[in-house]
Amino acid sequence: MTSSDWGDWLPRAVAEADPETVSLWYLGCNGFAIKGRDGTVLWIDPYVGTGDPPRTVRMIPVPFDPVDVDAADAVFATHEHTDHVHGPSQAPILANTDAEFLAPDDSLSVARDEESWTDEWDVDDEQFSEVREGDELRVGEFTVHVVETHDADATHPVGYVIDHPTGTIFHAGDSKPSPTFPALADEYDIDLGILAFGSIGTVPDKETGEPVRTKWYSDENEIVEAASALDLDRLVPTHWDMWKGLTADPTALHEHARSFEYPERLEVVEIGDRIEL
Template sequence: MSIENITKEGWMNSVFPEWGTWLNEEIEETEVPEGNVSMWWLGCTGIWIKSHEGTNILCDLWTGTGKRSHGAGNMKKGHQMMRMSGCQELQPNLRVQPFVIDPFEIKDVDALVVTHIHSDHLDINTAACVHHNCPKAKFIGPQEVVNTWLEWGVPKEKTIVVKPGDSVKVNSITVKALEAFDRTALVTCNDPEEILKGKMPQDMDEIAVNYLFETSGGNIYHAGDSHYSNKFAQHGNDYKIDVALGAYGENPRGITDKLTSIDILRMAESLNTEVVIPVHHDIWANFMADPNEIVMLWQFKKERLNYKFNPMIWQVGGKFTYPQDKGVIHYHHYRGFRDVFSTDNDTPFPSFL
């Protein structure tokens, strides 16, 4: 090693992705207990689901970054945040979380499933890696998501367009598409010159869906970037939902883009879920929120409102197995050292300890 040999490229290759293949290896080696389903949080709303039978579904994995320069200090013309609020200044959405999985080492994915058109959910690097590493994998999403994949070069025969009410069987897991409630997606338009005011909105079913993943170990509801909707209650009536994931965040002034802590609790109650897990709050510097607020409000309200669910506060890169971990409130990464003193320690004398 010499300081004369250090380069920016070498530095990036030596530290990125920050977790290397640690999580790739863990997922590959995990044997899910019978009657259970395991999932890992990959950051933002990215989830890896693995069934007892060995079916692997990757949902919404995003491998990009937020702002990397102040630039001219202005919002990109036509951006959905500009459209909804009339703001002009640059949105300071820096990526906060490290990359916990190496997309180029992804293996054994049976389907890549994407909720909607936004680039922090629909990712070209993920699409390329799944296409090349998992040649039999299906690409499942609403029409405009599939259109984007086709533009990127994903073969049409690999893609499956879904709309609310559709079901796709992926080995041992059934993927059901349900209505999405993402009003931010409705004001997303690729043409910065197009004016949306006074026009009919886009068809939500073409650009976004929520999903229910039905497995032998339990059913997982992924709400994508949906805002709170009274229709959650209909989904809770129509389907058995065991675990629900919602896009939580602290909305900046004049912006409504994420579920609040109260919204998360209302969503869980409406869906009749057993467990509710906030996601997305981890990733953007300007939307970060403390999920402990959800726990505090749940504790305050659960007796009076007779809540039948509990929140689970996750950490990115962590595994959650249902129903094995059903009662866990706060996830913590494995702390290690379970084999202390399994061999003789080596210190100069015992008082060192």
């Protein structure tokens, strides 16, 4: 585990914040800390690893050390990839706070079997809770709906529609446009949608090390297609900052989105930024 480049200011900022509605802190990659006005804190896909150089090379700072996190009611994972389920990033949060780890089955398999969180950290198996599409969960002041998404690179991805009395957030993980999105737009009035975005680049093959044309995230047209299908008021693109060879310029999305009714607004955030619902 690499030490934080920023000390403990980000976990302290989350712990000490007193939002009027809901505050979100972008953790880089696809991670967020979310805190409601009554003090409930959710973490989704927090990742502070450096990848697996030279194949995957982290291009942004490590914004916090998970041992400094002392405010968490639940940690959610969207799917099983290492930048979404990662023991050194997430298990210390569970150990410090007794928070639940909520994730689909294949993500829990990583935590339980591949990484043995309960052996390596002070984590109890009772802190693990499996989620399935269609579940409705109550965590403090938030109601979280587990929904189907589309990410062919993952074995079992899900998304989370997070309802709060002051508004609704959708975290889609690494989903590309999905046939389920128009129905989600009909069922939920989504104020802020979090969608992964990146370029198509070359990444060294795991076995040979040879560069391979790689597309892991929605491109400019796909992310706007997804945002439009979801009727998003605000689109927050993520993941564009993370991996060498797959980084992208999110400001380019203004030109792609301008002729569509949705999203109504593009909101570009950088690692460490705080935004309000």
